[in-house]
Amino acid sequence: MTRRTFHREPEAVRQNDLIAATLDSVAELGLAGATVREVANRAGVTPGLIRRYFDNKERLVAAAYRTFIADLIETAAAGCGDGPAHTRLAGLIRASVTAPVADGRTLSIWAAFIGTVNSDPVMAEVHREGYQAFRDLVEQLVGECLREGGTDTSQQTIRQQAIVLNALLDGLWIEISMGGDDFSRVDVVRIALDSTATLLGIDPAEFRE
Amino acid sequence: MTRRTFHREPEAVRQNDLIAATLDSVAELGLAGATVREVANRAGVTPGLIRRYFDNKERLVAAAYRTFIADLIETAAAGCGDGPAHTRLAGLIRASVTAPVADGRTLSIWAAFIGTVNSDPVMAEVHREGYQAFRDLVEQLVGECLREGGTDTSQQTIRQQAIVLNALLDGLWIEISMGGDDFSRVDVVRIALDSTATLLGIDPAEFRE
DNA sequence: GCAGTAATTAATCAAGTGTATAATTTCAGA
DNA sequence: TCTGAAATTATACACTTGATTAATTACTGC
Secondary structure (H helix, E strand, C coil), rough: CCCCCCCCCHHHHHHHHHHHHHHHHEEEHHHHHHHHHHHHHHHHCCCCHHHHHHCCCCHHHHHHHHHHHHHHHHHHCCCCCCCCHHHHHHHHHHHHHCCCCCCHHHHHHHHHHHHHHHCCCCHHHHHHHHHHHHHHHHHHHHHHHHHHHCCCCCHHHHHHHHHHHHHHHHHHHHHHHHHHCCCCCCHHHHHHHHHHHHHHHCCCHHHCC | CCCCCCCCCCHHHHHHHHHHHHHHHHHHCCCHCCCHHHHHHCCCHHHHHHHHHHHHHHHHHHHHHHHHHHHHHHHHHCCCCEEEEEEEEHHHHHHHHHCCCCHHHHHHHHHHHHHCCCCHHHHHHHHHHHHHHHHHHHHHHHHHHHHHCCCCCHHHHHHHHHHHHHHHHHHHHHHHHHHHCCCCCCHHHHHHHHHHHHHHHHHHHHHCC
16 A cells, blocks of 8 residues: 655645635534534645644634635725725725625634633634724724715714624625625625615715726 | 322413523523423423423423523513603613513523524424514614604615614623623613614603603 | 332443644746 | 745644434423
């Protein structure tokens, strides 16, 4: 009986493969299904190898969560482009309620990880870091938008508006990703943009992309 | 060595205890921590007994999820009371963004369960049943509110408004429950009511409780 | 009080888990 | 071409998991 052949990979590549395999496992089988063996199989690798790149399974999972959130926010933020604040905010909203951000797979992974935040301090820290970035982005865009609109806006009201808008986006994202409603016939982007405009007191016409 | 003493309980009581112990385990240790032994310990019972009341661990978890959602919606709906639609909707909103509905423990359990919906058909069905109830409730209240306001409202716009409001409530609920923001100095009920009024085009004054 | 029934415990099993380590293989550099 | 070092595999271990079954206990009805 001969050993299976293999070929070496740079450290970064192997790490990425293992993280990708972890996220696939979580998406399809749940967090409980993301066993060391399952992840190794999907990465085309032997279980023992994981230990060379991640001290623990806990570290692997935390790393997977970290890159997952970072990618998610980056993808959403990439929808901003440049231009006036209205346009950038509209881009962010559009990206947040359409694939690949709004998507069943993404939601599954997100929920599985969120479910651990309360009982796992490491995951809690990873979570905190990631979400701060998105909330700050929303708050800044909201601030610019309101100032562009000419309204005088205290920092406190900007903050409150950002909280509300953030909540709306989260909620829409969940509803759409969950797939309970039949959104196939509905223009989710239009709904998201219009309700945002209403919430912020902006002229909806400026929001049409 | 003598056996530990025990006393019998009616079937319904034991089932409730086991479900409660399951939810406690999930909240504090995550879904992975809700082992048969952990649940049994918390219920003051021996692992083997679980099988007498639930065929599988899967059934136990599904039952726990079912009662969790049912209780959650019931608690929120209880905030409605009676009276004009405006008042009932305001009550629902208030209940949704304050304890015990908006609460870290509740969110943890919710997220842990949601994370399984995509990979577990049984949990998916339980989930679907539960959420339909809440969405229908919101849609009905929104419909009544808009009609009370005198606006002519097609069923389609009612539906869209309900989707958006539902999303806003979900998002606020998550933000508040997550505890990332410092909501201690902020009146979350006021924010939720005002933004709802803005969204539905209702006079905010009618929403102050 | 007493017997029978049903609930509960205790003990055990096979399977799967994360982890550890030694044996192998690949590959870069001389 | 050859050698040394690093990556990868293979194997094994201790532990936990969900599940099963027989022995024991508590309670109900007579």
